[in-house]
Amino acid sequence: xxxxxxCDFYRFKKNRSFRSLYILISLLGLVLVLLLKNDIKxxxxxxxxxxxxxSPQEVFMAGLDFRKGLGMIVAIMVTLFISEExxxxxxxxxxxxxxxxxxxxxxxxxxAISIAISIVLVYEIVVIIGGLLGFYNIEELVNIGNIGRxxxxxxxxxxxxxxxxxxxMFFQNMFTSIIVSLAYIILNDTFSSIIKIIFTRVxxxxxxxxxxxxxxxxxxxxxxxxxxxxxxxxxxxLLLTSVIVIVGGKxxxxxxxxx
Amino acid sequence: MxxxxxxxxxxxxxxxxxxxxxxxxxxxxxxxxxxxGENGAGKTTLIKVLTGILSPDGGTINFxxxxxxxxxxxxxxxxxxxxxxxxxxxxxxxxxxxxxGILEKEKIAAIVLTxxxxxxxxxxxxxxxxxxxxxxxxxxALIGEPDLVVLDEPLNGLDPEGIMDLRNxxxxxxxxxxxxxxxxHILSELEQIATDFGILKDGRMIKEFSKAEIIDSGIxxxxxxxxxxxxx
Numbered sequence: 001x002x003x004x005x006x007c008d009f010y011r012f013k014k015n016r017s018f019r020s021l022y023i024l025i026s027l028l029g030l031v032l033v034l035l036l037k038n039d040i041k042x043x044x045x046x047x048x049x050x051x052x053x054x055s056p057q058e059v060f061m062a063g064l065d066f067r068k069g070l071g072m073i074v075a076i077m078v079t080l081f082i083s084e085e086x087x088x089x090x091x092x093x094x095x096x097x098x099x100x101x102x103x104x105x106x107x108x109x110x111x112a113i114s115i116a117i118s119i120v121l122v123y124e125i126v127v128i129i130g131g132l133l134g135f136y137n138i139e140e141l142v143n144i145g146n147i148g149r150x151x152x153x154x155x156x157x158x159x160x161x162x163x164x165x166x167x168x169m170f171f172q173n174m175f176t177s178i179i180v181s182l183a184y185i186i187l188n189d190t191f192s193s194i195i196k197i198i199f200t201r202v203x204x205x206x207x208x209x210x211x212x213x214x215x216x217x218x219x220x221x222x223x224x225x226x227x228x229x230x231x232x233x234x235x236x237x238l239l240l241t242s243v244i245v246i247v248g249g250k251x252x253x254x255x256x257x258x259x
Numbered sequence: 260m261x262x263x264x265x266x267x268x269x270x271x272x273x274x275x276x277x278x279x280x281x282x283x284x285x286x287x288x289x290x291x292x293x294x295x296g297e298n299g300a301g302k303t304t305l306i307k308v309l310t311g312i313l314s315p316d317g318g319t320i321n322f323x324x325x326x327x328x329x330x331x332x333x334x335x336x337x338x339x340x341x342x343x344x345x346x347x348x349x350x351x352x353x354x355x356x357x358x359x360g361i362l363e364k365e366k367i368a369a370i371v372l373t374x375x376x377x378x379x380x381x382x383x384x385x386x387x388x389x390x391x392x393x394x395x396x397x398x399x400a401l402i403g404e405p406d407l408v409v410l411d412e413p414l415n416g417l418d419p420e421g422i423m424d425l426r427n428x429x430x431x432x433x434x435x436x437x438x439x440x441x442x443x444h445i446l447s448e449l450e451q452i453a454t455d456f457g458i459l460k461d462g463r464m465i466k467e468f469s470k471a472e473i474i475d476s477g478i479x480x481x482x483x484x485x486x487x488x489x490x491x
Contacts, residue, residue, distance in 0.1 A: 007357035089341040
């Protein structure tokens with residue numbers, strides 16, 4: 001397993017496109033911090049809702065809750081990374097050296113989650129550094145609620161990474177995976193709400209588990225965050241990842257790879 | 260000579276098409292096994308099953324060494340050459356070494372030299388010519404010092420010089436007691452390098468024979484193949 005992670009992270013590190021995407025994310029954070037410094041108010045409308053970056057809190061939240069923005073970058077980056085194995089037919093090299101399909105799947109999941117978390121962290125670190133450099137009053141951000149929001153935000157992106165990994169390993173095709181992944185990012189809220197409504201209507205006993213499963217997908221970070229919310233998000237992430245590992249791993253194991 | 264790999268009753272189907280039909284193959288340790296068959300005979304599928312890329316629907320694959328608690332290292336170039344287009348030649352080799360859990364820069368330098376890739380080691384793999392891509396794939400296959408090397412149509416895309424280099428490389432592997440399986444359409448080339456042969460037809464292994472058998476028959480491999488296959 002370690003050798004699988006080792007060689008994949010080496011490839012990730014050497015890929016120029018990925019480095020460019022990290023620079024893009026850093027620039028996004030930097031621009032928003034500079035706008036704050038110069039008291040320039042910027043509004044961005046993405047698919048209906050208007051986002052106004054008028055305070056440090058909003059810039060901080062943009063990274064955690066702007067799932068249709070950074071989420072798309074996560075979808076693109078994870079898809080490019082995983083699907084390269086299928087488009088370059090390199091998955092077979094791993095099978096030839098007797099790496100089990102289950103280990104390959106699990107390593108991809110770890111990598112997808114790591115990429116997703118790193119994307120949100122890069123953005124947030126740039127924003128925090130901006131505050132430490134005096135571009136805005138960092139004290140406005142320092143509170144327990146924001147630590148909780150950061151933890152839940154990271155878990156949200158980790159879940160997105162896990163789902164995008166599942167999509168990629170299921171379709172084994174870059175074009176299809178990118179379309180389905182972006183559709184998932186765009187329609188995620190609608191999809192989660194529909195599932196919630198269905199399960200509420202039929203009053204299923206598993207509603208509690210379903211609620212937990214969808215927790216990281218539908219979390220609202222704008223309300224007061226308590227320790228219990230972080231705990232629920234963590235449980236939700238664990239449950240979702242377990243389902244993805246078991247179901248996705250079984251599917252990947254039982255299908256012939258696109259070689 | 261001991262067997263390196265024994266495949267027994269291997270079957271594989273896609274949807275309802277039978278690609279491999281209860282195939283038996285014996286590959287001797289240290290031999291160069293030439294796999295012959297027309298397009299669609301099942302050569303690539305058999306190689307994919309042997310190398311673990313595909314799981315067979317039935318049958319068993321026994322590596323004789325396995326019994327002695329040593330799992331033989333297999334490497335293969337199957338179908339299209341496989342490597343990462345976004346990495347350079349050298350980076351591809353490093354990446355593969357990391358996968359194998361070995362990282363010896365001298366080994367990378369040696370394989371680059373052996374396969375004539377030294378001038379191209381800093382080029383992105385996607386920018387290589389077809390022949391160089393094939394060489395890179397072979398370099399990736401050989402870097403782990405395998406016990407069994409499987410080459411599926413390795414002559415495709417190689418120029419005459421490349422074919423000669425590959426032939427010499429296979430002879431070198433043979434001298435080092437490494438078992439090689441080569442599939443090819445170019446029977447004249449296969450006749451020069453292989454020590455044992457297997458003919459596949461419609462998903463069945465119709466005959467396995469040694470080079471001595473061809474010599475005894477007094478005819479060329481091409482004619483021998485047509486005679487067994489029942490062609491013109």
